[in-house]
Amino acid sequence: MAELILIIVSAVFINNFVVVQFLGICPFLGVSKDMKSALGMGLAVTFVMAITCLITYPIYTLILVPLGIEFLEIIVFIFIIAAIVQMIEMALKKFSPTLYNAMGIYLPLITTNCAVLGVAELVIDEAQMIGLLGITSMNLGYAVLYGLFAGLGFTLAIVVMSGLRERVAKLPIAKPLKGFPIAMICACFIAMAFYVFALI
Amino acid sequence: MFYSLLAPVNWGTVGIVLAIVAVIAIVFAILIVLVSKLCFVKEDEKIAAIAENLAGANCGGCGYAGCADFAKALAEGKAELCGCGPTSNEGKAKIAEILGIPFNDSEPTFAVVKCAGGNKCKDKFDYIGNKDCASQIRLQNGKKCCPEGCLGDGSCVGACPDGAVKVINGVATIEKELCEACGLCVRSCPKNLIEFIPRSAKVFVACSTKCRGKETMANCQVGCIGCGL
């Protein structure tokens, strides 16, 4: 039980992928215009991260390591992530077209989203995960859990960001600052706020 | 010669790698096609063709969330082609032919503010509040004596994506060169003073007052008194 809490705290707060480690910023800025699409993107990324960890962890530990072909790791991981994203894209197109249009070009970009690949690489790194979670040995359960909560950390950051941006959009800002620049400045403040977690 | 080049390659791993990659590729390809079969959305290819020819500025002038929505509305016949200003004439011609509706290449238009009062028009009271026409009009129909006059608080300035609208000494003016005729300002003006006129028009009446001459003369120095000359 203690590990679970540790996973939640470390994945969502201490090593939050977006705001502490600055991975996956493209969709984080691109889709956080309104709360609904931000939540949609967050959940999609969480889903991709969880499934990715579910698939890549066993592939790495059961197939790649025994055969000693670790260099293939990046290619296989990205291929799997891309396949999952492609499936999600079709599912979204069918079940919620509005969310599909809101995400637009940023949906395929989940594939190259550094956070997803980041979590896949982090989870297979035995030494670091043990250090991070204080557990004796790494197994599939922890990997998927960490992926899930890393995704939720991403969702938390993007929803907070979209809330901030919606309020800021109503303020009379200088014309060139509208849109992305003001989003960046909000992200700058969020980064400072989360900075305190990194100090723990 | 060629074989010695490939000597260091140990074919064992190459074989294993090919097997693994092949298995993964096939499994995921089948999964993807399965999902694509399950979630087949009957995408009307007409919509894609129309979207191709639209200007794609996503300005919202047509009243829809974006060009994709406007294309869908066009395909279902819910929207007219002239609703979209920025699309060029040939684009409209192509769309018309896709939809099979007649299309006379209408004269390119631009927006104009039908009021020239501003500081020349007297004020009923001093308005101190949110600098926006929509909120000012709630207060006794605005600060201007002339009931149809431009309030000069520039809610249309913010609406225009190309920055073609400026408030100059109290009245909104639109620069002919920058206007893309997208229609966002038309909807943003609470007094409905902004209209489209053909670009080739040399002159237009910059006043839309409905009062009689004597009253207009009292309210505004440049008001039109309807002389009918």
Added chain:
Amino acid sequence: MKTNFKKIAVDGVVKQNPTLKLVLGTCPTLALTTLAMNGIGMGLAVTFVLICSNVLVSLLRKAIPSQVRIPAFVLIIATFVTIVRLVLEKFMPDLYDSLGLYLPLIVVNCVILARAESFASKNPVLASAADGLFMGLGFTVALTLMGAVREILGAGAIFGVKLWDFQIAFFASSAGAFFTYAIFIAIFCLIENIISKNKKRKEFALATAYTSSNTEVK
């Protein structure tokens, strides 16, 4: 249809500059622009990979059914980056040392997949190659400028040469990266707005001058 390269060139560097206008590839931009040298290194690496992946993608665009386009494109890009890394490591070690850190990062760079998806999969090979080149150049210029500004303010040096030892640690930090990036986009949009307005005015003046002179002649 004739691909006018001038439009692709202007699009790549100014109108649709990937870093400043489309705001893509922000992860490496934020992480690496602490030094101007990094900007150049990363920019050139991305340009090189972007051109070749655009060419490859547009070559295969008809063969790849649209249901599987994302995995196919990503596979091409990842394979290509790994090949470049292996070749560089073997034959050009010093270039590899300076670029070595960025090459794995390129696989995760959104610019390449975005361009492959939105441009290369719809246009012929030559246009895609040109687009890759100018997008890469736009990316390099933006990254180098940002790197220079952050290096001067954050570390008081430029290209490693120490200017003064007045350092604002904020600009070296990641929050500072966001801030600098915001200011850059704001300035870029401001300049671009002004230029496009003047251009429209000049075009219009030219058009009206032509019609009016033509009426006087009659």
Added chain:
Amino acid sequence: MSFFKSIWFRCISCLLAIALISGGLLTILSNLLYVSPEERTSRAMAKIYGAPVEVSAENIIVDIDSDDASKSSPITSNYGELQKIYKVNVNGESFDMVFQAQGNNGYKGGTITLWVKVVFENNLPIKIDKVILQSSDKQTLMSKIGGDFYNRFTLDDVTEDYKNGKVFTGNQKDTANILNPVSGATYSANAGNNAVNCVIDYCWGTN
């Protein structure tokens, strides 16, 4: 016949083809273009001495890649481990010793591997002459460590300090040792310092 036109076949064949070509090509290339440890060492030597230097067998004290059992175990200390120790241009008593040292506890538990050249005269270590980066593992912020970080080890004013037992450290509060911080990449700098500390421990340390 319609099977070949169906979406199933086209998708699977396309993905399969690309996957096979990329997988096969990569494996073959990674075998072909494999940079052997010897080549890496000769490159490092070229960087230190400007020209590749041959190291004869008896001058190799420790080399983890060599198959000779007595020499293949690295010398570990609490700062990291010395993976390779070579004696170079030996003439009589004075010679250079080149170390490949790996400093531990860098960022995220990663390491940094440096080449360190120490000048010896009549079997006594005189000074650290050159430090270059070999490779780093998981140190994403390496861009923050510039040339002056490595040159700092070779400056004269620190020579006396590390001779009488002081070691390099990154944190400002530890005044007892020689300060060599880098802002923005403290963990990676820490691993770099540890690598050089291994060499100092070996040359001027207790043994």
